[in-house]
Amino acid sequence: xxxxxxxxxxxxxxxxxxxxxxxxxxxxxxxxxxxxxxxxxxxxxxxxxxxxxxxxxxxxxxxxxxxxxxxxxxxxxxxxxxxxxxxxxxxxxxxxxxxxxxxxxxxxxxxxxxxxxxxxxxxxxxxxxxxxxxxxxxxxxxxxxxxxxxxxxxxxxxxxxxxxxxxxxxxxxxxxxxxxxxxxxxxxxxxxxxxxxxxxxxxxxxxxxxxxxxxxxxxxxxxxxxxxxxxxxxxxxxxxxxxxxxxxxxxxxxxxxxxxxxxxxxxxxxxxxxxxxxxxxxxxxxxxxxxxxxxxxxxxxxxxxxxxxxxxxxxxxxxxxxxxxxxxxxxxxxxxxxxxxxxxxxxxxxxxxxxxxxxxxxxxxxxxxxxxxxx
Amino acid sequence: xxxxxxxxxxxxxxxxxxxxxxxxxxxxxxxxxxxxxxxxxxxxxxxxxxxxxxxxxxxxxxxxxxxxxxxxxxxxxxxxxxxxxxxxxxxxxxxxxxxxxxxxxxxxxxxxxxxxxxxxxxxxxxxxxxxxxxxxxxxxxxxxxxxxxxxxxxxxxxxxxxxxxxxxxxxxxxxxxxxxxxxxxxxxxxxxxxxxxxxxxxxxxxxxxxxxxxxxxxxxxxxxxxxxxxxxxxxxxxxxxxxxxxxxxxxxxxxxxxxxxxxxxxxxxxxxxxxxxxxxxxxxxxxxxxxxxxxxxxxxxxxxxxxxxxxxxxxxxxxxxxxxxxxxxxxxxx
Numbered sequence: 141x142x143x144x145x146x147x148x149x150x151x152x153x154x155x156x157x158x159x160x161x162x163x164x165x166x167x168x169x170x171x172x173x174x175x176x177x178x179x180x181x182x183x184x185x186x187x188x189x190x191x192x193x194x195x196x197x198x199x200x201x202x203x204x205x206x207x208x209x210x211x212x213x214x215x216x217x218x219x220x221x222x223x224x225x226x227x228x229x230x231x232x233x234x235x236x237x238x239x240x241x242x243x244x245x246x247x248x249x250x251x252x253x254x255x256x257x258x259x260x261x262x263x264x265x266x267x268x269x270x271x272x273x274x275x276x277x278x279x280x281x282x283x284x285x286x287x288x289x290x291x292x293x294x295x296x297x298x299x300x301x302x303x304x305x306x307x308x309x310x311x312x313x314x315x316x317x318x319x320x321x322x323x324x325x326x327x328x329x330x331x332x333x334x335x336x337x338x339x340x341x342x343x344x345x346x347x348x349x350x351x352x353x354x355x356x357x358x359x360x361x362x363x364x365x366x367x368x369x370x371x372x373x374x375x376x377x378x379x380x381x382x383x384x385x386x387x388x389x390x391x392x393x394x395x396x397x398x399x400x401x402x403x404x405x406x407x408x409x410x411x412x413x414x415x416x417x418x419x420x421x422x423x424x425x426x427x428x429x430x431x432x433x434x435x436x437x438x439x440x441x442x443x444x445x446x447x448x449x450x451x452x453x454x455x456x457x458x459x460x461x462x463x464x465x466x467x468x469x470x471x472x473x474x475x476x477x478x479x480x481x482x483x484x485x486x487x488x489x490x491x492x493x494x495x496x497x498x499x500x501x502x503x504x505x506x507x508x509x510x511x512x513x514x515x
Numbered sequence: 516x517x518x519x520x521x522x523x524x525x526x527x528x529x530x531x532x533x534x535x536x537x538x539x540x541x542x543x544x545x546x547x548x549x550x551x552x553x554x555x556x557x558x559x560x561x562x563x564x565x566x567x568x569x570x571x572x573x574x575x576x577x578x579x580x581x582x583x584x585x586x587x588x589x590x591x592x593x594x595x596x597x598x599x600x601x602x603x604x605x606x607x608x609x610x611x612x613x614x615x616x617x618x619x620x621x622x623x624x625x626x627x628x629x630x631x632x633x634x635x636x637x638x639x640x641x642x643x644x645x646x647x648x649x650x651x652x653x654x655x656x657x658x659x660x661x662x663x664x665x666x667x668x669x670x671x672x673x674x675x676x677x678x679x680x681x682x683x684x685x686x687x688x689x690x691x692x693x694x695x696x697x698x699x700x701x702x703x704x705x706x707x708x709x710x711x712x713x714x715x716x717x718x719x720x721x722x723x724x725x726x727x728x729x730x731x732x733x734x735x736x737x738x739x740x741x742x743x744x745x746x747x748x749x750x751x752x753x754x755x756x757x758x759x760x761x762x763x764x765x766x767x768x769x770x771x772x773x774x775x776x777x778x779x780x781x782x783x784x785x786x787x788x789x790x791x792x793x794x795x796x797x798x799x800x801x802x803x804x805x806x807x808x809x810x811x812x813x814x815x816x817x818x819x820x821x822x823x824x825x826x827x828x829x830x831x832x833x834x835x836x837x838x839x840x841x842x843x844x845x846x847x848x849x
Contacts, residue, residue, distance in 0.1 A: 175592060198594055198624050262583060265594035266625055298613040298646060301620035301655075345621065370622035384621040387655040 149215025149240035151185045154208050155249060158236050159228040161204040162221070164355065164379060165195035168202045169221035181221040182264040183238060183245070185211045194267050195221055200348040201267045201371075201382035216261035219245045227254050267382055270373050275366035276310060276336035280356050280376065283363050286317045286328040287353040289479045289505055291346040295321035302388030305343035308372070310336060318393065319346070324472045324509040325396055340365075343390055344372045348383020355379055397508055398498055401489035405434055405459035409501060410482030412439075413474055415455035419443045420470035422451040429512040430470045435463045443470070466493045467514040473499065476507040525579050527570060529690040530563045533681050537567055542577045546628070548654035551636065551662045551670075551678035558717030559686050560663040561634060562694060565589060568596050568630040571659060584626065595629035601638050612643035616650050619658045628657045636662035637669035644674060651677050685714020695719060 162181060170178040182194040191209035195202055217240040224247075228236070232250035239246040240258070247254040287306070295303035306319045313332045318325065352363070352374045364375040367385070374381040419430050419441040427445040439457040444450040480486060480501045489498040493514070499507040527534035527541075540546060550567075552560045569588035572595055573580035587593040597618060602611045615631055623629040633639065639647065651660075662678060664670060688709040694716060695705035700723055712719035 174598070175594070177592065196594075196624075198618075199621065263587060263592055298617065299649075301617060304617065304620070370624065384624065387620050387622055387657075 148213065149183070149185045149217060150211075150213040150237065151183075151191050152210045152212070152235050152237045153191060153206055155228070155231055155233055155236045157206050157208060158238075159225075161193045161206050161378075162225050162228045164202060164204050165193045166221040166225040168197065168200055168351065169195040170197035173197065177218060177259055177263055178265075179220055179222070180218045180259060180264070181224055182216060182218045182261060183240075184216040184261070185209070185214050187211050187214050194264065196265055196267060196382070198265065199345055199384055200351055201265075202351070203267055203380040203382070205378040205380075207378060215240050217245050218259040218261055218264045219256045223256055227256070267380075268368055268371055268373060270364065270366055270375050270380055271368070274336075274338055274340060274368075275364055275373075276315075276332065276340065277334070278315065278330075278332065278363050278365055280360050280363050282315075282330045283365070283374075284353050284356050286315070286330060287349045289328045289476075290317045290319040290326040291349050291353070292475050292479070293319040293321060293324055293326035293507075294346045297321075300388075302343055302386060302390050305345050305386035305390075306349055307390040308340060308342050308344055308367075310340040312339070318390070320391070320396075323469070324475075324507065325393075326476065327393070327397065327506045327508075329504050340367050342367045342372055343386040343388060345383050345386055348372065348374070348381055351383075352376060352381045355381070396496075397506055398489065398491070398496060401495070401498060402491040403434070403459075403461050403464055404487055404489040405439060405457040406485055406487050407439065407455060407457040408482065409477045409480040409484050409486045411455050412457075412486060412488070413477035413482070415439065415441045415453045416470045416474050416477070419451045419453045420474070422449050423470065424448055428469055428471070429467050429514065431465060431467050431514050433463065433465050434459055434461075436460050441470075464490070464492075465514070466490050466497065467512040468497060468509055469512055472509045473497075476509075480505075525570070526566050527563075529687065529693075530566070531684055531687075533683055534563065534566075537570075537681070541570055546571065546659055547679040548658060549651055549660040549662065549678045551664065551667065551675065551680045552683060553664055553667045553680060554683035555665055555685065556715035556717045557635065557663065557665055558720060559715060560665070560683060561632075562686075562716055563683055564632050564634075564661045564663055565591070568632060568659075568661060569593070571628050571630055572596060572626055574626050574628075588630075594624040595626055596632070597629070598632045598634070600634060605638065606640050607633065607638045607643060609640050609643040609646070612639060613646060616646060619650060619660075620655050623657050628659055630659045630661060632661045632663065634663035635666070636664040636674070637666045644671060648673055648677065686712075686716055687714070688712070691716050691719045695723065 165181040169181060173179055178197050180195070183191065184194065185191045189205075191206045191211060193202075193204045193206065224245075227247050231247065231252050234250055236247060236249040239248065243260075244255050244257045247256065290306050294306060300322070303319075303321055306317050309316045309318075310332070313335045314329065315332055316327065316329045318327045320326070356363070356376055360377040364373075366373040366375075370385060372383045372385060374383070416430065420443060422443045422445055423430065424445040424447070427443075427448075429443070431440075431442040431444075433440040433442065434457065436459055437457065439455040439459070441453045441455060442450065476499050477486070484501045486499060486501045489500075490496075490511075493511055496508050496510050499509065525534075525538045527538050530537075552564055554560045554563075565588070569585045570580045572588045572593050573582055573585035575581055575585070584593060588596050591598060597615060599607055599611060599615050602608050612633075615633075619629070619631060647660075660678075662670075662674070667675065667680075688706075691709040691712055691714070692702070692705045695708060696702050700708070704723065705719075708719040708722040711722055
């Protein structure tokens with residue numbers, strides 16, 4: 141053992157669980173930050189609550205509870221996440237003992253012993269606790285699906301910062317997530333089994349939501365969601381994910397989603413996406429549009445870029461109206477089709493070449509995309 | 516911080532009436548969303564901004580701030596304290612500023628406020644300034660921007676008019692001495708550097724870091740004694756200053772201008788330190804660096820130093836100024 145002098149923390153953890161926790165934490169910790177402590181993972185050991193690992197890059201945070209840890213001495217320390225992850229990947233199976241001693245962490249596992257220099261726990265940003273104040277419980281598949289169907293549509297460019305997040309609104313039993321970048325809008329709705337104590341309205345950064353969607357394991361059936369003053373908290377099994385709230389006003393949806401369109405065709409998500417993908421092979425950054433020519437029983441997708449060439453792809457659709465021609469950004473349409481089941485039947489509604497199009501595969505999902513004027 | 520009467524005082528009061536006004540702002544909980552800290556010394560401004568930021572983030576009851584948040588902020592480690600400096604050779608890029616603005620639109624991580632220190636504010640690119648102004652039109656709740664500048668004349672009126680402008684006078688020597696001691700400098704050395712700093716924390720730090728006192732001493736000795744080694748020593752000093760520019764330039768491609776600026780600043784400091792001591796000779800104080808001259812000679816020399824100091828600030832080649840200084844000193848001694 142490399143322990144020198146007195147120690148403040150001593151815990152023993154199954155190596156496999158430690159590796160899982162550190163891997164989750166390392167994925168959240170900053171890769172490179174002007175604040176080096178953000179590149180670290182904080183280990184907290186408490187006689188009552190057990191051992192947890194924490195990491196944050198200030199935008200997203202995670203607290204991961206290690207279930208089968210034995211706490212001999214409570215305490216805590218902060219060590220570089222990437223370094224600890226490297227060690228955990230290499231150590232022997234079985235149990236690993238972590239000891240905070242002399243300003244560093246001793247990692248002791250069977251025949252391998254490491255001593256990593258650390259930082260005081262008090263300097264680590266304080267992650268909020270799940271108080272359960274303004275909270276609700278959402279079925280895991282529902283929130284996972286809603287995130288997957290909306291978070292991709294958040295704005296990426298600087299400017300209207302409220303659009304950088306997903307609006308979460310819970311009214312009674314109804315839950316709604318909306319994201320938009322001003323050129324397209326994704327809206328997913330669902331229904332809760334039980335009405336929460338109060339309504340909720342918040343704008344949440346997409347990184348925390350995407351992290352939640354990724355880590356939701358198959359055995360997690362419910363996610364507890366709490367909206368605090370500054371953060372949104374998601375408790376899913378052993379993980380608590382913290383996402384900072386975005387300050388700002390989300391645009392009203394009134395009038396954005398067309399209530400009624402003059403024309404509509406149906407296709408499978410897979411066929412429509414495939415056609416768009418093929419046609420978009422001959423688009424360029426400056427000519428990022430495709431023409432959709434809708435005729436009875438067929439959709440012809442054309443792209444044309446002067447310096448590259450042109451493409452024409454035919455997709456079978458169900459349509460019995462007069463021929464219509466509209467233009468859209470193919471990538472915006474593909475983004476929505478990617479989150480739908482390939483075999484599902486999608487409906488695309490539109491009125492004319494100057495009106496937005498509406499794509500949907502069920503009553504719970506609406507995707508609106510602005511048209512592009514064709515040359 | 517404790518006053519002579521033993522009563523704790525707010526650390527911002529060390530920055531004179533301007534600091535005291537900031538204390539009143541904090542106590543009234545009436546923070547502006549954007550402040551412009553102006554002054555002649557960038558490090559003194561940074562010290563004032565850091566103290567103000569830490570006081571905001573401490574969220575202490577009226578009185579001197581304390582606690583974990585204050586202590587973390589005073590070493591730039593508070594999660595809600597962010598600092599933006601030049602990320603390219605001479606500018607704060609639009610991308611860097613955009614990242615900060617995006618952060619400003621998220622809620623604070625730990626407390627009620629988050630503070631963004633941008634220095635030097637005049638280094639923001641025009642497009643970046645436009646984005647910053649857009650944020651100021653609807654400032655996010657709890658966000659405070661502190662813009663630091665020694666060249667407010669280089670900032671557009673649109674920025675100046677949207678900030679609470681605060682002009683910081685030179686720091687008191689004891690404030691500088693305390694700060695240096697807090698950085699681990701020996702108290703006696705800190706006192707000497709503070710005495711020669713002219714109220715500039717930056718100059719005091721450069722005196723400590725760069726051995727400016729020793730350099731000034733060498734120059735003074737060479738110039739006044741008119742030894743045969745004069746040319747050699749002057750050449751060495753010139754080479755040292757030139758090397759400094761090249762070293763800095765070598766650290767990062769495209770930083771030649773900053774290297775030259777550093778040399779100019781060092782030379783300006785050298786002139787200041789030496790003129791301070793000449794002035795002391797003139798008024799009969801003990802001369803530390805330059806010995807064996809009359810009061811009249813010292814006064815004449817002092818006026819020469821002043822002219823050269825002004826020339827340095829007019830962007831004249833540092834090496835030429837250095838040569839000219841030494842040549843004048845030699846003439847003075849006949």
